[in-house]
Amino acid sequence: MSNWSRTIDILNKEETTRRIPVMVYLSIVFVIGTVGNMLVILVYFGSLWKLKGAHWTFIRAIAVTDTLACILIIPYEFYQQTHQLTFYSEWTCKCFRTTSVHITITSCLLLVIMSVNRLYKVCRPTKAQLSPRQAYVSIFSLEIVAALLSWPQVVNSGINLVQLENNITGYDCSFALTSMDKKHATIYSGVLFLGFLVCISALITIYGLIGHILRKRDTFKSKRMSVYRVTRSVVSVTTHKSTDLGDGTSDSENDMGEVNNSTTPYKTTSCKKQGSRRLTKIAFSISLCFVVSYLPSLVGTLTSVFSKDQTVTNNWTPAVIPISSRLFLINNIINAWLYYWLDKTFRSKVKKISSKLLLSKWRKVEL
Template sequence: MDNLSLHERHDVYLRRYDNEFALQVLAAILFLVVLMLTGLLGNTLVFYVYAFKFKHSTTRCYILALAVFDLISCVISIPVEITDMRFNYTFGQYGFCKIMRVFVTFSSMSSGAVLVAVAVDRYKKICRPFKGQTTPFVAKVAIMICSLASFILSLPAAILYGSRTVPTDDVNVNGSDCSTADEYIKTPYPLIYNSVQFFVFISSTLSLVVLYSLIWRQVVRQQTFRRSFSAEPNRKRPLKIVVTQRDQTSETNNTSDDFLSSSTEADANKASKDTKSPRNSRTAIELTVNPKLEEGGCCSATTSKSAKLSAGTKSKGPHNMTKSSSTSSPRQKGQKTTFMLFLITLVFVLSFLPHLGLMATRAANKHVFDDLRGTAMTAYNLFLRSYFINSASNPIIYSFCNEHFRRELYRLWRKLKCRV
């Protein structure tokens, strides 16, 4: 020991502190190791199955993007955090500390941004099914925009983060942690950056809550309507018939055993050929479904100059309407997919709350966590990295919610088993 240089003595002294700290936070390190291995295996399987076994769609694009960001977390971000806890007193002295913080911030923010795009896509599919929908190309563009915006917002981490001095019992020896750099720790910039991140998180969370609330309301309305319709199939349902003639408009009520579907217009056009006459060439009939039924998932149909009525005559009976199949397999699959994506979003938001809470507290009081020891130190380091739960949980959610995904995993397992 006496033959060691001053620099080597410092290294030996700090390594002892590294070992002591690592023992204190061993539970947090092991937890991150489990998340890393689970997420690495799970997201690799997700990427393989969705890339090669699923048809091209917007949902496939978004899930592949989430799998890539989660893999970045499992391959780069989590190992960096484990190394930071293992060498808490020496890791900050290495130059790649800044670059690693950018990767950690980028992967997390990109996942959140893509989940907002997913919520918008599900809202359009469930609540606006007859308007323009997101195509796979538009989904890829949205993913690129989310990635670029997240990268730009992550760049300040390369400046603000770096070597932070960690005191030891020896006043002549200080450690170096990879955290907010010493030159910025007493400036308002870390607080501003954390405030921007917190604002982005709150804005995204509120957007997700609003969108999924609207989706949930629409799904409940559709289910309520389908139950009421199947329970009383012979109940008369009012249709509003507006007869427009050359010089007057009269409004009457009629009833029909069925409700309008997408084939109504074609049926009305066919009927108009049989009843067409020069007398009533300017007479039109407009059929609309009761607004309550329309909210329940039925689309209203309007036939203009398609179902002709003879002037001065009455309709002999209700028109033949084709019943739409409101309960269909694609609809059920769409609702299951929506529920799966909602669970992914919920886990993402909940996993970020402990981290943001600690960051906000530390930004308000920079030294509030400096004197933690034992279990408190372990809990602090665990909750500070709580957002990594999201990277490992997504494949588990896919397995529980997607039967096709489970089936492909089982086939893959059988192939591997047969080869062995």
């Protein structure tokens, strides 16, 4: 028995050595994601808590989901890489794989409903918008849907027995080996993949419509401004002639009054449009990163389900395939940096927090 344990441990260490690139990737993602998402929570749940509205409610929900992904999913993934052949706890396997799927589905649904909210905001800006309370109800409903969709993972996942050299059996946290469980896992993975494609199609359609509407408004605005400039020129010429006739009104005063009365509404409207477009750009960037990062993961899931070969056939397989199938974690760390690049207010708050932390550390060093 001791000889068997020593052998399986040696084989597991060899497998772990081949997966060092994966663990390096997970470590980098964990550090960047944890720091970035904690900053998002500190800002949007702290100094920017005053920002109300459904959009900011969804942003905060996404921040919480990303943080949970970093502190729950990544440690589990790291543990799995170091126990690729010695993962004995079936309950732990089922629990964490189900949690991972639940967080994935939640992220997807949150992005879809946030995008729908942006579309309605762009299409019907003067109508009653989704309130923060309605947004919370929507998030709670999404959590229920995600729980229902992730529950089959409890049945499908389990300890996969891997036949190794010298008639040794390894224990891997994956899909069960029975034909019925294999069939269920295949169907379930196909349903998730189909749902992902539906979400991708919805996001592409939504932002396509938003882009079309914004382009139409830009065209209308440019035509309207052209008419406005022509009208203003005619009024200016007419006013100049009236002044020459001695109507007692200063030409400069007339021009200033015309400019102030006419351009102020345009400036106000322009500021509102810039703010709306900024939020739309942020929502679009988040959705785009989601699509790009999750597609390799689901393709890898389908490949692992349909693959009949349980052994490693190439030296690069233990490094490349696990990294590509875990690229979805980028979606959970990139949002903080998108906010930093695209949102000036968030960037200024982060700089203030960083300066305070550096100042406090400097004072401690002096003391």
